[in-house]
Amino acid sequence: MNTNYLENNHLVLVGKITSDKKFSHEIYGESFYIFDLEVPRLSGNSDIIPITISERLILEKELEIGDKVAIEGQFRSYNSYENEKNRLILTVFAKDIKYLSQEEEEDSSQKVSNEVTLVGYICKKPIYRQTPFGREISDILLAVNRAYNKSDYIPAIAWGRNARFCQNIEVGTKVKITGRVQSRNYEKKFEDGTTQTRTAYEVSISSLEIVNEEEENKEVI
Numbered sequence: 047m048n049t050n051y052l053e054n055n056h057l058v059l060v061g062k063i064t065s066d067k068k069f070s071h072e073i074y075g076e077s078f079y080i081f082d083l084e085v086p087r088l089s090g091n092s093d094i095i096p097i098t099i100s101e102r103l104i105l106e107k108e109l110e111i112g113d114k115v116a117i118e119g120q121f122r123s124y125n126s127y128e129n130e131k132n133r134l135i136l137t138v139f140a141k142d143i144k145y146l147s148q149e150e151e152e153d154s155s156q157k158v159s160n161e162v163t164l165v166g167y168i169c170k171k172p173i174y175r176q177t178p179f180g181r182e183i184s185d186i187l188l189a190v191n192r193a194y195n196k197s198d199y200i201p202a203i204a205w206g207r208n209a210r211f212c213q214n215i216e217v218g219t220k221v222k223i224t225g226r227v228q229s230r231n232y233e234k235k236f237e238d239g240t241t242q243t244r245t246a247y248e249v250s251i252s253s254l255e256i257v258n259e260e261e262e263n264k265e266v267i
Contacts, residue, residue: 053163053165054164054165054166054190054191054192055120055121055122055163055164055165055166055190055192055198056118056120056162056163057117057118057119057120057121057138057160057161057162057163057227058116058117058118058159058160058161058162059083059085059095059097059116059117059138059159059160059227060085060114060116060117060146060159060160061083061084061085061086061092061095061114061115061117061159061160062083062084062112062114062115063081063082063083063084063109063110063111063112063113063114063115064081064082064083064084064094064111065081065082065111066081066109066111067079067099067104067109068080068081070098076100076101076102077100077101078098078099078100078101079098079099079101079104079109080096080097080098080099080137081096081097081099081109082094082095082096082097083095083096083097083115083117083138085159085160085227086159087160093160093226093227093228093229094229094245095138095227095229095247096136096137096138096247097117097119097137097138097140098122098137098138098139098140099140099143100140103140103142104143107145113145114145114146115143115144115145115146116143116144116146117138117140117142117143118140118141118142118143119138119139119140119141119142120138120139120141120192120198121136121137121138121139121162121164121198121200121227121249122136122137122138122139122192122198123135123137123198123199123200124137134199134201136200136201136247136248138227160226160227161224161225161226162224162225162226162227162249163222163224164188164190164200164202164222164223164224164249165190165220165221165222165223165257166188166189166190166191166198166200166220166221167188167218167219167220167221168186168187168188168189168215168216168217168218168219168221169187169188169189169199169217169218170186170187170217171217172184172185172186172204172212172213172215173185173186174209174210174212174213181205181206182205182206182207182209182210183203183204183205183209184203184208184209184210184212184213185201185202185203186201186202186203186204186212186215187199187200187201187202188200188202188221188223188249200248200249201246201247201248201249202223202225202248202249202250203248203249203250203251204251204254205250205251208251208253208254211254212254215256219256220256220257220259221254221255221256221257222254222255222257223249223251223253223255224251224252224253225249225250225251225252225253226249226250226252227247227248227249227250228247228248228249228250229245229246229247230245230246230248231243231244231245231246232244232246
């Protein structure tokens with residue numbers, strides 16, 4: 047299999063740090079931290095995206111609230127077990143970080159500040175629906191291969207004609223999507239009648255295409 051994991055899962059985010067870093071976990075003596083990044087939308091609103099970063103990327107400069115940074119990395123998922131229930135947790139795994147000067151910040155405001163490209167497999171039947179205002183939406187779940195036989199499971203939303211197209215895609219189909227990472231709040235209702243505000247993260251799809259694996263294999267040969 048010809049797999050380039052950087053091409054399968056690549057994103058760039060430009061935004062402002064809005065939280066102190068917190069310790070997340072340690073692997074083979076390497077510590078990882080998490081912080082929130084506020085990424086502006088064209089509409090004037092913002093998405094608050096969780097970033098996971100190695101201590102080795104922040105040795106020279108401490109992360110501070112208000113810093114403007116560019117993050118390059120991957121959109122990843124992992125399972126969290128809470129109260130004997132499995133929950134999918136999504137985060138941006140930083141592979142590089144750049145602190146922006148005032149000039150770079152002004153220049154970056156004219157460029158794309160939130161873009162993700164994923165190549166993976168449809169692993170659940172897409173759910174097509176229409177909003178009360180008639181807007182077409184399809185929810186999809188994409189399995190994106192990672193090194194060491196791991197996969198990230200990334201939820202995504204398609205709109206309009208892409209949504210209509212997605213409703214007929216079969217499970218197991220390989221697709222390439224581009225879009226942006228977005229956050230949205232929702233109310234989680236429990237059996238005892240209580241509610242809790244939670245945040246969901248997903249990819250809002252701007253383009254989608256089916257990948258012809260036979261053509262890929264010919265190119266490799």
